[in-house]
Amino acid sequence: MFCRLLKVSRQGFYNYLNNRNRPWKYQLLADAMMEILAEDEYNDTYGRDRMHKALLKKNPEGVDPETVLYEVQCDDGDPEVPGSLSYGLTTIYPNRINGECPFTKGHWHMDETVEEVYEGESGTGLLMYMNHDGMTWCEKVFPGSVHHIAGTLAHRLINTGDVPLKVRAVWPPSAGHNYDEVTAHPFGFRVYRNGDEIKVTAHE
Numbered sequence: 001m002f003c004r005l006l007k008v009s010r011q012g013f014y015n016y017l018n019n020r021n022r023p024w025k026y027q028l029l030a031d032a033m034m035e036i037l038a039e040d041e042y043n044d045t046y047g048r049d050r051m052h053k054a055l056l057k058k059n060p061e062g063v064d065p066e067t068v069l070y071e072v073q074c075d076d077g078d079p080e081v082p083g084s085l086s087y088g089l090t091t092i093y094p095n096r097i098n099g100e101c102p103f104t105k106g107h108w109h110m111d112e113t114v115e116e117v118y119e120g121e122s123g124t125g126l127l128m129y130m131n132h133d134g135m136t137w138c139e140k141v142f143p144g145s146v147h148h149i150a151g152t153l154a155h156r157l158i159n160t161g162d163v164p165l166k167v168r169a170v171w172p173p174s175a176g177h178n179y180d181e182v183t184a185h186p187f188g189f190r191v192y193r194n195g196d197e198i199k200v201t202a203h204e
């Protein structure tokens, strides 16, 4: 039985304005909104309704503030119990914005000696890695793909398909999650899709 369910919704975009300490959950929407604000000096007067309409206009693929971008179901192990394991199922929904494929915030492990295993359940995507030098690379994720993640690498999932990407994960709870580091030093690449073409491009 899962004891935790984390959902990340587009409604959170608006919350982002008042909660800049947690930009990772709403990064796609935040980027889209900042783009709108930069287009005209008067756009900074936009309220929720006008901003929503502007987002819909810019994103014909749809921007429903209630749409969940991704969710994580967790069954947490006990870090005080030697050998304990945590189990998680991440689902990323196929909601692209301006062609950008949806992604999880990603994280480093607090204890970088601790490894983790991902296994693709359904859908298609990428597992993006980054080392402390900023070197970044990806592995393809598909049903049955297995990914042994070194404790010294940041890792993030990206849905490049048209159906939900589901990935199972197992890790010792002693690993911990270091989100601050990816906020301070974000992944330098984003993934876009145009038709069947998938592009990984540097993000400025």
Ligand SMILES: [Fe+2]
Binding pocket: 107, 108, 109, 116, 155, 171
């Ligand atoms: Fe992890």
